[in-house]
Amino acid sequence: MRQQIAAANWKMNLTWEQGQQLLKGILDANVTPKQNQAVIIAVPFPYLTAAKEIVEKKAGYFVAAQNCYHKKSGAFTGEVSAEMLKSIGVKYVIIGHSERREYFNETNQQLADKLNLLLENGIVPVFCCGEPLAVREANEQNSYVEQQLVESLFHLTPEQISGIVIAYEPIWAIGTGKTATADQAQEIQAYLRSVLAGKYGKEVAAKIPVLYGGSVKAANAKEIFSNEDVDGGLVGGASLQADEFVKIIEGLK
Numbered sequence: 001m002r003q004q005i006a007a008a009n010w011k012m013n014l015t016w017e018q019g020q021q022l023l024k025g026i027l028d029a030n031v032t033p034k035q036n037q038a039v040i041i042a043v044p045f046p047y048l049t050a051a052k053e054i055v056e057k058k059a060g061y062f063v064a065a066q067n068c069y070h071k072k073s074g075a076f077t078g079e080v081s082a083e084m085l086k087s088i089g090v091k092y093v094i095i096g097h098s099e100r101r102e103y104f105n106e107t108n109q110q111l112a113d114k115l116n117l118l119l120e121n122g123i124v125p126v127f128c129c130g131e132p133l134a135v136r137e138a139n140e141q142n143s144y145v146e147q148q149l150v151e152s153l154f155h156l157t158p159e160q161i162s163g164i165v166i167a168y169e170p171i172w173a174i175g176t177g178k179t180a181t182a183d184q185a186q187e188i189q190a191y192l193r194s195v196l197a198g199k200y201g202k203e204v205a206a207k208i209p210v211l212y213g214g215s216v217k218a219a220n221a222k223e224i225f226s227n228e229d230v231d232g233g234l235v236g237g238a239s240l241q242a243d244e245f246v247k248i249i250e251g252l253k
């Protein structure tokens with residue numbers, strides 16, 4: 001079975017003291033991921049090293065960064081490179097979150113560059129994609145998200161793309177409490193997998209985990225994750241409460 005992933009994205013929330021409490025709550029629940037499962041916790045940059053010490057003591061649990069810069073190194077004050085993240089042992093990095101696309105004007109081309117840098121450094125990119133409400137209302141979500149994949153991912157070799165994780169997050173469902181139905185998630189994620197299969201073949205497409213994100217919580221995780229093409233979730237709000245996130249982990253296939 002493809003890898004199944006419960007990914008927490010703290011975004012710009014929590015002091016380090018609060019973060020430690022949350023990690024303690026999650027790890028004290030002592031849920032052991034199965035062979036095909038992983039738990040990823042994306043914390044703010046300043047917490048990465050200390051969080052890694054705590055989180056990665058437990059098998060199957062990893063920290064992630066929430067972003068990296070699209071250039072290798074140089075005079076880019078305030079930015080963090082893929083190589084720096086590698087140098088402290090970070091194994092996963094979220095890129096292309098809709099908040100970064102919207103508030104920081106990230107483009108598909110910049111994301112293609114970030115992917116290259118992460119892969120060069122042996123880091124697994126968690127590539128986010130997803131459509132805004134107006135696109136969903138016009139029923140154009142498939143072609144919209146397909147374009148995001150084509151422009152950011154399709155320069156990768158089959159071997160490279162086999163090493164990434166995709167997170168489909170409809171923007172209208174992020175932090176709104178409005179979740180895509182399990183059927184809506186399955187439908188578009190099956191479509192995205194067919195797009196990947198069209199370019200790379202079915203065997204490669206079948207290996208790539210595709211997560212769903214957008215108001216996932218303990219109460220709906222299991223149902224959403226039960227779909228064939230939904231390989232877990234990228235969770236914002238509900239990942240800030242230990243008991244909620246633990247139940248989400250338990251909802252993985």
Ligand SMILES: O=C[C@H](O)COP(=O)(O)O
Pocket residue numbers: 009097169173174175176177213214215216234235236237238
């Ligand atoms: O990265 C996580 C997503 O943006 C989902 O956030 P949310 O679970 O608060 O809707």
